[in-house]
Amino acid sequence: MRLNAKRCATAVAVCVLVAGCGPAGSPETGGAAVERAAPAKTSYPLTIGNCGREVTFDGPPRRVLVMNGVSVGEVQAFVLLGLQDHVVANAQRVTVSDDPGMVAEVAKIPTGGAEWNKNFDVPAEKVLELKPDLVVSTWSGGFNAESGFATRDQLASAGIRSFVNPVDCAHGAVNPSAADQAAYDRQSITSTYDFLWQLGMIFDAQHRAAEVIARLEGRVAAVRNRVGGAERKKVLLVFPGMAMMSTHNLPAVFSGGIYDDLIAAAGGENAFPNDKPNPELTSTLNAEALASADVDVLVIGLTDPSEQDRTEQLAAQLFEKYPQWEASRSRTYAVVSDGAFLGPANAYAVEKIADAAHPR
Numbered sequence: 001m002r003l004n005a006k007r008c009a010t011a012v013a014v015c016v017l018v019a020g021c022g023p024a025g026s027p028e029t030g031g032a033a034v035e036r037a038a039p040a041k042t043s044y045p046l047t048i049g050n051c052g053r054e055v056t057f058d059g060p061p062r063r064v065l066v067m068n069g070v071s072v073g074e075v076q077a078f079v080l081l082g083l084q085d086h087v088v089a090n091a092q093r094v095t096v097s098d099d100p101g102m103v104a105e106v107a108k109i110p111t112g113g114a115e116w117n118k119n120f121d122v123p124a125e126k127v128l129e130l131k132p133d134l135v136v137s138t139w140s141g142g143f144n145a146e147s148g149f150a151t152r153d154q155l156a157s158a159g160i161r162s163f164v165n166p167v168d169c170a171h172g173a174v175n176p177s178a179a180d181q182a183a184y185d186r187q188s189i190t191s192t193y194d195f196l197w198q199l200g201m202i203f204d205a206q207h208r209a210a211e212v213i214a215r216l217e218g219r220v221a222a223v224r225n226r227v228g229g230a231e232r233k234k235v236l237l238v239f240p241g242m243a244m245m246s247t248h249n250l251p252a253v254f255s256g257g258i259y260d261d262l263i264a265a266a267g268g269e270n271a272f273p274n275d276k277p278n279p280e281l282t283s284t285l286n287a288e289a290l291a292s293a294d295v296d297v298l299v300i301g302l303t304d305p306s307e308q309d310r311t312e313q314l315a316a317q318l319f320e321k322y323p324q325w326e327a328s329r330s331r332t333y334a335v336v337s338d339g340a341f342l343g344p345a346n347a348y349a350v351e352k353i354a355d356a357a358h359p360r
Contacts, residue, residue, distance in 0.1 A: 036197050036213070039206035046201065051140055051169035052177055053152065055161050060203045061134035063088040065114070067149075068121045069138025072097070072106070073343025074165060077196050079105045080212050080344050081205050089114045089130050091122050096305050098339035098348035117148045124150035127160075134161045141172020166198065167191035167342065185276040188261040189220060189346045196344070212344070219347040220265055223354045227267030233357040234294045235268035236327070237340060239301035240314050242282070250290055251318070252282045252301075258342050263299075266353035271295050295325040297357045298333040301340050311335045332356055 047056045064083075066075045068091040075092040078084055079102065089112025097103050112130050117123040121142055127135060127150045135155055137143060143152045143162060152162045170176035170184040183191075193213045200209025237259055242252035256274030263270050271293045272281060300314050307314065319328040327333060334356035339349025 036193075036210075039200070039210040042201055042204035042206060048163075048198065048201065050166065051164045051173065051180060055163055057161065057202055060086065061132075061161065062086055063130075063132045063134070065112070065122065065127060065130055065132040065135045066090045066092055067135060067137040067142045068092050068116060069142045069168075070120065071138035071165075071341070071343070072338050073192060073341065073345075074136055074138055074195070075106055075109065076102055076338075076344045077192070077199055078109075081196065081199055081203070081208050083199065083203055083205065084109050086203065088112050088132055089122075091116065094338070096302050096308060096337045098337050098345045098352070102338075102345070119147040119149075121147070121149055123148045124154065127155070128158060132160055134163060136163050136165075138165055139168040139171040140164055140176075144172060163202075165195050165342075167194065185257075187257045187277060187342060189258070189265065189350070191258070192343055192346060193217065216344060216347045220350050223267075223350050224265055226360075227354050227358045230267050230358050233268045233296040234271045234326075235263045235266070235297045235299055235353065235357065236271040236293060236295040236325075237263070237299045237301060238318070239303060239340075240318070241301075241303040241307055248286055250282070250285060250287060253285055253290070254278075254301075254340070255281050258346070259340065262340065262346060262349050263353060265350045267358050268297060268353065291322055291324065293325070295322070295327045296330075296332065297353070298325070298327040299340070299353055299356070300333060300335050302335065302337040 044059050045056050047054050064087045066078065066087060066089070072092045072094045075087070075090050075094065076099070078087055087109050090106070090109045091111065091114045092106070094103050094106040114122045114126055114130065124145070135150070141147065142164070143149055145151050155162045167183055167187050169180035173180065193216065196209050196213055200206040237254050238251040239254070240251040253272060255270045255272040255278045257277035260270045260273055274281070298315065298318060300311060302308060302311070315333045319325070319331065322328055334352045336349040336352055339345035339347070339352070
């Protein structure tokens with residue numbers, strides 16, 4: 001899952017070119033605009049622009065450390081591309097997923113003994129001890145020395161490459177470029193495809209990446225086509241298990257960015273729409289605003305396996321508390337988990353939300 005890391009870590013704990021043709025993206029753009037060319041065999045050395053840096057690969061990395069970063073989208077991308085054997089340590093924990101087989105697949109990947117520090121990621125000393133040849137982070141904050149993490153310069157001096165999911169270069173960066181900030185602000189389902197494509201380039205798995213992307217794009221496109229002519233339903237996305245994020249003891253509510261894109265693809269509109277990610281919504285939303293929201297479809301997000309057997313109860317509790325919602329009168333809801341956040345499981349979330357908002 002992918003959230004505002006500083007605020008949500010506790011809750012969650014419960015232009016690319018054809019290979020060999022030159023740099024993929026540029027340091028100035030951070031590779032924010034990803035152009036997906038026809039898949040080919042990667043020719044090394046390969047240089048990719050990432051968050052204002054150039055990262056050069058002499059071959060496919062063999063000892064990858066996947067940082068936590070309050071996400072599971074990155075390790076899931078490794079699974080879908082069949083790159084698990086390249087991961088020496090994974091710090092992203094998948095305990096509940098919209099993808100039926102993902103929990104079991106991620107559980108097979110070694111952790112390398114990598115435990116989180118107080119800031120919920122792998123401390124610098126452990127990273128260096130593992131001797132990875134590539135460290136992948138959800139966000140730029142995963143290389144923040146003040147949080148106890150190894151910096152990109154520190155890793156480079158030790159001969160270790162580092163890579164940030166391009167959509168989150170601006171997240172946690174001190175002075176992000178305009179291009180990186182724009183990529184973060186306009187994050188969407190497509191952002192996951194861009195990450196999958198770049199992994200395919202790096203690991204000479206371009207054909208596999210193209211297949212995975214085409215499959216995911218096809219599923220989302222099928223939903224868009226099915227609900228395209230239907231009336232847009234107002235959708236509220238809440239995570240009851242993250243109530244501690246709220247100063248008013250309300251369930252966590254998400255809007256903007258990937259959340260609004262998912263809902264739009266499913267034929268809806270966020271009950272609290274925003275033109276870019278709005279991580280402060282939960283902390284600023286009050287009970288009156290939530291109660292008066294126009295809600296046709298309630299989407300309940302799960303963060304822990306213990307919630308899976310209580311979805312009806314969680315829905316009933318919210319319907320009882322907010323009887324004025326249309327969703328409460330019609331008892332209309334959907335249940336998602338990691339699919340609500342940036343990552344390959346987005347297709348599952350779009351399908352689930354669409355099935356609730358626009359039954360077949």
